[in-house]
Amino acid sequence: MAAAGIGAVAVASYALRRHARDVPAGRERVARSVTIRCDAESLYRRWRDPVQLPRFLHAVTDVETLGEDRMRWTMRATRRALHWEVRIVHDDPPRRLVWEATKGPFDAHATLTLVEAPHGRGTEVRLALGVRGPAVAVTARAARIFGISPPQFAMESLRRFKALAETGEIPVAVRA
Amino acid sequence: MKAVTWQGTHKIEVCTVPDPSIINPRDAIVEISSTAICGSDLHFYNGKVPGFEKGDVVGHEFMGTVVEVGPAVSSLKVGDRVVVPFPIACGACEPCSRGETALCDNSNPNAYMVDAAYGYSPAGLYGYSHLYGGYAGGQAEYARVPFADVGPIKIESDLSDEQVLFLSDILPTGYQAAEQCGLEPGAVVAV
Numbered sequence A: 001m002a003a004a005g006i007g008a009v010a011v012a013s014y015a016l017r018r019h020a021r022d023v024p025a026g027r028e029r030v031a032r033s034v035t036i037r038c039d040a041e042s043l044y045r046r047w048r049d050p051v052q053l054p055r056f057l058h059a060v061t062d063v064e065t066l067g068e069d070r071m072r073w074t075m076r077a078t079r080r081a082l083h084w085e086v087r088i089v090h091d092d093p094p095r096r097l098v099w100e101a102t103k104g105p106f107d108a109h110a111t112l113t114l115v116e117a118p119h120g121r122g123t124e125v126r127l128a129l130g131v132r133g134p135a136v137a138v139t140a141r142a143a144r145i146f147g148i149s150p151p152q153f154a155m156e157s158l159r160r161f162k163a164l165a166e167t168g169e170i171p172v173a174v175r176a
Numbered sequence B: 001m002k003a004v005t006w007q008g009t010h011k012i013e014v015c016t017v018p019d020p021s022i023i024n025p026r027d028a029i030v031e032i033s034s035t036a037i038c039g040s041d042l043h044f045y046n047g048k049v050p051g052f053e054k055g056d057v058v059g060h061e062f063m064g065t066v067v068e069v070g071p072a073v074s075s076l077k078v079g080d081r082v083v084v085p086f087p088i089a090c091g092a093c094e095p096c097s098r099g100e101t102a103l104c105d106n107s108n109p110n111a112y113m114v115d116a117a118y119g120y121s122p123a124g125l126y127g128y129s130h131l132y133g134g135y136a137g138g139q140a141e142y143a144r145v146p147f148a149d150v151g152p153i154k155i156e157s158d159l160s161d162e163q164v165l166f167l168s169d170i171l172p173t174g175y176q177a178a179e180q181c182g183l184e185p186g187a188v189v190a191v
Helices: A001-022 A040-048 A135-146 A150-165 B042-043 B111-118 B161-168 B171-182
Strands: A030-036 A060-067 A071-074 A082-090 A096-102 A107-116 A123-132 B002-008 B012-018 B029-036 B062-071 B080-082 B142-145
Touching: A030 A150, A040 A096, A040 A107, A040 A123, A040 A150, A123 A150, A150 B111, B029 B080, B029 B161, B062 B142, B062 B161, B080 B142, B080 B161, B161 B171
Parallel strands: none
Antiparallel strands: A030 A123, A060 A071, A071 A082, A082 A096, A096 A107, A107 A123, B002 B012, B029 B062, B029 B142, B062 B080
16 A cells, blocks of 8 residues: 555656746747847847837737837737736846737747857847647647747748848748 | 749649739849759659748749839849859858858748757748748749848949859859869879
8 A cells, every 4th residue: 555655646747847847937948049240239129119019020920019128929829919017027228128928829939148259250149939828748849730840930030030131131932 | 924833752843923023122123035954853852841832933043124113222223134042041141151152041931940950041942842832933934032232242343144144153052162172183083
């Protein structure tokens, strides 16, 4: 009986630990980086400007300013438009910028960090994303149902941002 | 305009497609005077290149006359005669700054597709499937040339098309191979 009890506790403990790995509890779930041949100050200013954000953020079609450090982001990854209230919770130019997104199909947070790249190559820009919720493994799958893949959002947003910063435009091809 | 299009394995057809237009400020439109077929075209002809869709315009070795420029193009003007290189290069990223334009970081809008296959995407390419950006190729009457102030080679002499067309791909490709092999005059090589 004691052995069965210990066994049950062991199984439950394993299950809880496994689930805990999926719960960010403030940790990011995914992060991507690019190196951009620009100074950190000018790059940080672009991320702080709500007018510029929809130009490079993947699938974000509109950013509406609601108040100081508060915005409403509209994403359209599928035909359905999704909305979040996004709040800047940490603003440390030109090094670190943190957003929290709530009142949407799921809660999320994002952290942007900028570090000088070695040998005068510019700035390393890292975007880390996490989804939050009590059952985050389910939430992450829900994100994909809405057509949102956190790794794709991070990498595509950074790629588009890098192209805009380095060349003044974002590459596009239209089939003849 | 008329253009050569991929329609499937071993199926190439000349079709009528919309003329290209300026999309980004650094684009130009080139009216094509000469265009070549490359050995690399055989790969997609034989159905070995993923990412082609029926109707895609092929061709990546072309030259012609600039007929329109975007508002941010200052180094070319309408009437300039140009040879257009195979890879599309932004001129500003780390690889472009080293002259490694075939590795441009900023010219492939579908870079995520090639990341999955190769780990990291090279430059966008004309007429070589959606993996490399889906850019319409140069076996056509006109082509849209992105970053027109970077890649196109201005021809300001009376050299014929046949004398300069292969600057677009096969001449520099062969030259690069010879340079990387450290060949000297008199060397015996297998090609």
